[in-house]
Amino acid sequence: MKLIVAVVQDKDSNRLSNALVERDFQATKLASTGGFLKAGSTTFLIGIKDEETDAVLEIIKNHCKSRDQLVAPVSPMGGNADSYVPYPVEVQVGGATVFIMDVERFEKF
Amino acid sequence: MKLIVAVVQDKDSNRLSNALVERDFQATKLASTGGFLKAGSTTFLIGIKDEETDAVLEIIKNHCKSRDQLVAPVSPMGGNADSYVPYPVEVQVGGATVFIMDVERFEKF
Amino acid sequence: MKLIVAVVQDKDSNRLSNALVERDFQATKLASTGGFLKAGSTTFLIGIKDEETDAVLEIIKNHCKSRDQLVAPVSPMGGNADSYVPYPVEVQVGGATVFIMDVERFEKF
Ligand code: NI
Ligand code: NI
Ligand code: NI
Numbered sequence: 001m002k003l004i005v006a007v008v009q010d011k012d013s014n015r016l017s018n019a020l021v022e023r024d025f026q027a028t029k030l031a032s033t034g035g036f037l038k039a040g041s042t043t044f045l046i047g048i049k050d051e052e053t054d055a056v057l058e059i060i061k062n063h064c065k066s067r068d069q070l071v072a073p074v075s076p077m078g079g080n081a082d083s084y085v086p087y088p089v090e091v092q093v094g095g096a097t098v099f100i101m102d103v104e105r106f107e108k109f
Numbered sequence: 110m111k112l113i114v115a116v117v118q119d120k121d122s123n124r125l126s127n128a129l130v131e132r133d134f135q136a137t138k139l140a141s142t143g144g145f146l147k148a149g150s151t152t153f154l155i156g157i158k159d160e161e162t163d164a165v166l167e168i169i170k171n172h173c174k175s176r177d178q179l180v181a182p183v184s185p186m187g188g189n190a191d192s193y194v195p196y197p198v199e200v201q202v203g204g205a206t207v208f209i210m211d212v213e214r215f216e217k218f
Numbered sequence: 219m220k221l222i223v224a225v226v227q228d229k230d231s232n233r234l235s236n237a238l239v240e241r242d243f244q245a246t247k248l249a250s251t252g253g254f255l256k257a258g259s260t261t262f263l264i265g266i267k268d269e270e271t272d273a274v275l276e277i278i279k280n281h282c283k284s285r286d287q288l289v290a291p292v293s294p295m296g297g298n299a300d301s302y303v304p305y306p307v308e309v310q311v312g313g314a315t316v317f318i319m320d321v322e323r324f325e326k327f
Binding site: 110112135137138139140154156210211212213214215216217218 | 220223225248251261271278279282284314317319
């Protein structure tokens with residue numbers, strides 16, 4: 001038995017939840033802030049059998065991998081027009097930081 | 110030293126907290142959502158000595174065990190009267206998913 | 219690789235965050251309640267290389283150590299004047315409860 005602790009961006013959190021449920025993996029989500037990722041993040045706790053590790057890592061990678069995304073420009077509110085960029089810019093989104101921990105004993109009541 | 114990670118239903122969370130405090134076990138509660146349990150859940154982190162494991166598991170089991178409960182019918186708000194059940198129904202509540210992890214080193218400052 | 223799980227008082231949380239960032243340690247913060255510490259607490263998850271353990275523990279200790287603080291008296295609202303203390307009192311603030319856990323495998327996507 002393993003406990004996967006995965007920190008992912010909020011924007012990928014629902015897609016990851018759904019993908020895990022679809023494959024019958026049970027996860028608990030903790031609201032987390034700052035840290036490993038710049039934007040708001042969600043910390044997943046996923047309890048799995050040892051032999052499921054690679055399948056779950058694959059799901060996390062497929063739904064949360066760091067990637068570039070074009071973001072439409074937002075007109076500056078309340079001044080600071082100097083920093084206004086009038087065309088879409090590429091920003092990095094997503095990303096997952098994943099710790100696989102050994103579980104000594106597991107109980108369900 | 111062990112770290113117990115226990116995911117329980119919100120409705121059992123206070124009873125478990127109180128029971129742990131009564132026995133002088135120190136726990137930290139994290140608000141968690143979805144996942145192992147259908148309703149809102151609370152994740153407990155409980156640091157214990159190895160030999161206290163069974164006592165703490167017993168407390169968790171006694172206060173959070175999955176059980177059936179009679180729920181009074183609620184009159185349907187805003188239509189959907191078709192699904193209205195005019196007598197109490199039995200639903201499963203509670204339940205705990207518990208991971209016991211080994212702690213390599215413990216410090217208190 | 220280790221995962222440090224550190225529960226600290228909310229009031230020390232920002233100072234600890236900043237100190238970790240300054241030293242390029244990546245942490246995720248989880249809002250937590252009650253438990254190990256009387257006041258509101260924040261749980262830090264900090265992923266580190268084995269050889270960084272002592273450096274991170276030192277940072278936690280330096281920014282969160284339990285200490286005495288003088289607190290100005292607050293005039294009692296709505297009665298209970300009996301318990302009013304008209305001079306500053308020393309209270310214990312801060313403190314950190316730290317678990318160092320072994321990480322079996324680490325992935326970044
Ligand atoms: Ni998908
Ligand atoms: Ni009780
Ligand atoms: Ni400092």
